[in-house]
Amino acid sequence: xxxxxxxxxxxxxxxxxxxxxxxxxxxxxxxxxxxxxxxxxxxxxxxxxxxxxxxxxxxxxxxxxxxxxxxxxxxxxxxxxxxxxxxxxxxxxxxxxxxxxxxxxxxxxxxxxxxxxxxxxxxxxxxxxxxxxxxxxxxxxxxxxxxxxxxxxxxxxxxxxxxxxxxxxxxxxxxxxxxxxxxxxxxxxxxxxxxxxxxxxxxxxxxxxxxxxxxxxxxxxxxxxxxxxxxxxxxxxxxxxxxxxxxxxxxxxxxxxxxxxxxxxxxxxxxxxxxxxxxxxxxxxxxxxxxxxxxxxxxxxxxxxxxxxxxxxxxxxxxxxxxxxxxxxxxxxxxxxxxxxxxxxxxxxxxxxxxxxxxxxxxxxxx
Amino acid sequence: xxxxxxxxxxxxxxxxxxxxxxxxxxxxxxxxxxxxxxxxxxxxxxxxxxxxxxxxxxxxxxxxxxxxxxxxxxxxxxxxxxxxxxxxxxxxxxxxxxxxxxxxxxxxxxxxxxxxxxxxxxxxxxxxxxxxxxxxxxxxxxxxxxxxxxxxxxxxxxxxxxxxxxxxxxxxxxxxxxxxxxxxxxxxxxxxxxxxxxxxxxxxxxxxxxxxxxxxxxxxxxxxxxxxxxxxxxxxxxxxxxxxxxxxxxxxxxxxxxxxxxxxxxxxxxxxxxxxxxxxxxxxxxxxxxxxxxxxxxxxxxxxxxxxxxxxxxxxxxxxxx
Numbered sequence: 001x002x003x004x005x006x007x008x009x010x011x012x013x014x015x016x017x018x019x020x021x022x023x024x025x026x027x028x029x030x031x032x033x034x035x036x037x038x039x040x041x042x043x044x045x046x047x048x049x050x051x052x053x054x055x056x057x058x059x060x061x062x063x064x065x066x067x068x069x070x071x072x073x074x075x076x077x078x079x080x081x082x083x084x085x086x087x088x089x090x091x092x093x094x095x096x097x098x099x100x101x102x103x104x105x106x107x108x109x110x111x112x113x114x115x116x117x118x119x120x121x122x123x124x125x126x127x128x129x130x131x132x133x134x135x136x137x138x139x140x141x142x143x144x145x146x147x148x149x150x151x152x153x154x155x156x157x158x159x160x161x162x163x164x165x166x167x168x169x170x171x172x173x174x175x176x177x178x179x180x181x182x183x184x185x186x187x188x189x190x191x192x193x194x195x196x197x198x199x200x201x202x203x204x205x206x207x208x209x210x211x212x213x214x215x216x217x218x219x220x221x222x223x224x225x226x227x228x229x230x231x232x233x234x235x236x237x238x239x240x241x242x243x244x245x246x247x248x249x250x251x252x253x254x255x256x257x258x259x260x261x262x263x264x265x266x267x268x269x270x271x272x273x274x275x276x277x278x279x280x281x282x283x284x285x286x287x288x289x290x291x292x293x294x295x296x297x298x299x300x301x302x303x304x305x306x307x308x309x310x311x312x313x314x315x316x317x318x319x320x321x322x323x324x325x326x327x328x329x330x331x332x333x334x335x336x337x338x339x340x341x342x343x344x345x346x347x348x349x350x351x352x353x354x355x356x357x358x359x360x361x362x363x364x365x366x367x
Numbered sequence: 368x369x370x371x372x373x374x375x376x377x378x379x380x381x382x383x384x385x386x387x388x389x390x391x392x393x394x395x396x397x398x399x400x401x402x403x404x405x406x407x408x409x410x411x412x413x414x415x416x417x418x419x420x421x422x423x424x425x426x427x428x429x430x431x432x433x434x435x436x437x438x439x440x441x442x443x444x445x446x447x448x449x450x451x452x453x454x455x456x457x458x459x460x461x462x463x464x465x466x467x468x469x470x471x472x473x474x475x476x477x478x479x480x481x482x483x484x485x486x487x488x489x490x491x492x493x494x495x496x497x498x499x500x501x502x503x504x505x506x507x508x509x510x511x512x513x514x515x516x517x518x519x520x521x522x523x524x525x526x527x528x529x530x531x532x533x534x535x536x537x538x539x540x541x542x543x544x545x546x547x548x549x550x551x552x553x554x555x556x557x558x559x560x561x562x563x564x565x566x567x568x569x570x571x572x573x574x575x576x577x578x579x580x581x582x583x584x585x586x587x588x589x590x591x592x593x594x595x596x597x598x599x600x601x602x603x604x605x606x607x608x609x610x611x612x613x614x615x616x617x618x619x620x621x622x623x624x625x626x627x628x629x630x631x632x633x634x635x636x637x638x639x640x641x642x643x644x645x646x647x648x649x650x651x652x653x654x655x656x657x658x659x660x661x662x663x664x665x666x667x668x669x670x671x672x673x674x675x676x677x678x679x680x681x682x683x684x685x686x687x688x689x
Contacts, residue, residue, distance in 0.1 A: 087585055113589075120586030127585075132578035137600045137682075146596060147586045199586065 034104075035062035036239050037086070037123075037207055042098035044081050044090065051314040055081040057263040058098070060342070063207065066233065068240040070250040070271070072286075073260035074310055079243045082260075083209045086241075087123060088115045103206070121151045124200040128212040130192035134184035140195045141165070141180030147199045167198040170235075171228050190221035194228060201232055208232075209241045214249055226253050247290060251275060259283045262311045262321035265342060269349035277360070279351035281326045282306070284359050320353070328358040418681040425677025428670035435667060439485030446479040451634050459653050468659050471644065481659055484636040487548050489667070491555065491621045491637070496613030498556035503563025504606055508594050510564070511571030522568065525561045533558050533620075538629050546632040551624070555617055563609045570602040604679035611675025615668040622664055638664050 044056040056078040063069045071079045084090050086100050088107060100107040102123065107115070119125075127133035135143055144167055145160035155163075161180065168176035171194040184192055193213060200208055210229065214222040230253055233240055242254055250257055250271065257274045259267040259282065267280040278284040288304035308325040311317055317324050319336040329335040340352045353359065420426060438445050447467070454474030462469045468477035510521035537554055544550045574580065575598065583597045599606075622639025624630040626646070631637050638660040645656035 089581065089584055116587045116589055118587070119584070120588075125582070125585040127578055127582055129578060133582040135579045135583070135597055135601070137603075146588075150586055150588050150592065196582075199582075 036065045036067075036103065037063040037241075038099075038101040039082070039086070040099040040101065042082065042085060042100060043096070044078070044085050045095045046093060047095070048314070053313045054263050054316065055094075055313060056085065059258075059260070059265045061258045061265070061268060063239050063241055065206070065239055066237045067256065068233065068242060068254045070254035070257045071241065071243045071260060072245065072247065072250055072257055074245055076262075076310060076313060077260040078263040079245075079260055080211055081263075083125070083211055083241065083243055086209065087119055087125060088112075089119075117151070120147060120200075120205070121203045122205055123207045123209065124203065124205040126193075126196050126200045126208060126210040126213045128215050130189070130196045130216070131184060133196060134192060136184060139181050139183055140168070140187065144168070144180075144195070144199050144202055147202045151203050163202070164198075167202055168195065170201075170232070171195070171198045172224070173198075189217055190224060193217060193221075193225050197225070197228055197232065201236060201238070204236055205238055207239045207241065209243070211243045212245070213242070214244070214246065222249070229253065247275075247286060259286075262316055263313055264321055264352065266322065266352045267350065268342065269346075269351075273346065273349045277346075277349075279345045279349060279356040279359055280322075280353045281328055281359050282322050285325075328355055330355075415681050418683075419677050422673075422677035422680065424673045428673040428677075431666065432670045432674070435485065435663070435670075436489060439482050439489055442479070442482035442486065446476075446482050448476040448479045450479060450483045451475060452479075459656075461652065462655060469653075469655050471656055472653075477656060477659060480636055480641060481638070481663065484638050484641055484660065485663065487631055487635060487637040488618055488621060488639065488664070491548060491552055492614040492618040492667070492671075494552045495555040495559055495617035496610045498552070499559035499613055500563050500606060500610045502556065503560035503609070504567050504599070506560065507564035507567030507569075508571050508599065511568040512575055512590065512594050512598065514572075518568075521564075525564050528558070529561050531558065534624075534627075534629075537624060541629055546630070548631055548635065551621060551631065555620060559613055559617065563606070563613070566605055566609060567602060570605060571598055574598050574601055604682040607678040607682060608675045611671045611678070614671045618664060618667060 039059060039061050042056055042059045043054065046053045046055060059078070059082055061069065071082065073079050081090070081094075085094075085096055086102075086107065088110070090096065096108060102118070107118070110118070134140070138146070141161060141164040144164040145157075148155060148160055148163060165176045165180050168180055173179050173191055173194055179187075179191075184195070187195060193216075197213070208229075213229070214225050217225060226249060229240060229242075232238065240253075242250070244250060254271050257267070257269060257271050258265055259274065259280065261282045267274060267278065267283045269279075274283060275287060278287060285304065285306040289306065291303060306325055311321055311324075317336070319334070319338055320326070320329070320340050323329040323331055323335040326335065334354050338354075340354050342350045342352045345351045345356045351359075442450070452475065454470070457470060457474035459472045459474075460466060460470050462477075466476050466478070468481065470476055471480070506521050506525065510518040510525075536558065537551075540554045541550060571594075580593060580597060583593050588596070618638070621630060621637055622642060625637050625639030626643040628643070630640055630643075633640075641660040642657065642664075645653075645660070648654050648656050
């Protein structure tokens, strides 16, 4: 691995609008003001005792207003680190290169004080484990009120309380005027996640980052929480960046997908393109490994699996990080020697694979 | 449930439909229903109070302490004799109808002296506990939250204070600035904040890794706001416990100092002072002079400790589960 290849020069902040536009998909509704959030060549690395961990490596994507973008990948693929980088919440030991442009403002260039004004107000985050992310000594209402008061100190107590109740009602908490005074431990798992969402939307943010919002919940509650997110989006026209490893969740609510593997972006496209016509073997493998009702199966058939182990971020395989597990890879050859760049395979559909035309046999293969 | 209701009187604690929400008289009926149809909003203080009153001993301790404070600070009203009034001809007498707790060798009424001395002892106890807790909490929280150089600097300063020989410093400071209660309070507070700082730092270290702190940061709260609004409320229990321990320790230290002759100087008196005055009477017919101040110190320290117990339980919202 050559460490300096992916450290872009600092002038990435000056990326021309033309470059941004080229990544804009035809399928997305563009208000003409360009994307709401534009992540350009973002890399995050951590120096550890075992070596340099490249948690995120040259990731580039856009999020438009009122759009839902899914970031998909397995544990350690860099999904959460990307979202923390956007909010500027990574520890100081993290080395960040590339640019994050939000409403024309470069976020990494902002001071901590300026970032505080954006966090929670413009960009809000929904955490995975709502019980851990809620303060145990405050009632839920107090916490929502606090989230509002952080950005607007002039609101009086009564208004804060009413607004908290309204928000709880909006996210579908039954009996909100009573529940508002209860503590997180008195809530059920699904209600806690709703309360988290209520907190996140309390300041009408333009972008919601939901980091695995449904992972800790059971399936029926998952559906309810996703429904709440969709309803919120209809009302507030917020963009949502949905980070998940659950392809089912993605298929249901997302418009565009970013697939990540080993800290790198391997595929980017609309949810239909990506799911019905994957152009990267990793995406294809993920999809093929899902149990499906419409595919015949009996006790002799097994689910597809991606052979091998997820890579170590310290010792990523050479060339394409996926090549040791890839059924189509030419090894030794291009796949193990050169790193594939994200290239357009169809309008608005990009894949970081040298042989995108080979991909597809797994999905179509009769079981 | 019944237990809860009796313990807090008639206030309806249950939400709609469960509580005693029935209209009493037809005339008031409408109003009654309307007032109960609103779910009962329990403020944090109401909840806190409800948990606190479960500690009977803590409640009793508060009553005892309040009575003590009232008697001591209302001494000019309650004391049977003027402060420091001597009756040299009378000399020391055992407890009797006029002098309930007897008199000392100068003929001063023991009960009167106890009440006035209590002013000094209680003032020193509470002031030292309060100041040292505020200082210690601030230093510990800053050190724990910001870590790195801040932590190093503040904690090494704390260590430095810990190795200071307390009695020697006290003796010096008192010689230098005078034996007044204010000087004693400041010096004792300056020697008492370190343990609080260490406890708070440790708690903050573990709390700042919690996801709700990250969530607070993600909602745009500044570091100071996170410390004050999100972290401190989570450790209010240990902090309150430290306050109460501090009150007890300060009263005892002041007694020790007075006993050694470094405390407040006559005509000011504290309970410790009275103890040291009475020291010479152990085993004589005037040994009664020893018991009252000793008992009051014991009573105060115990009461404050029990209150601390009750407080630290009451501040934990999860103790609602039983």
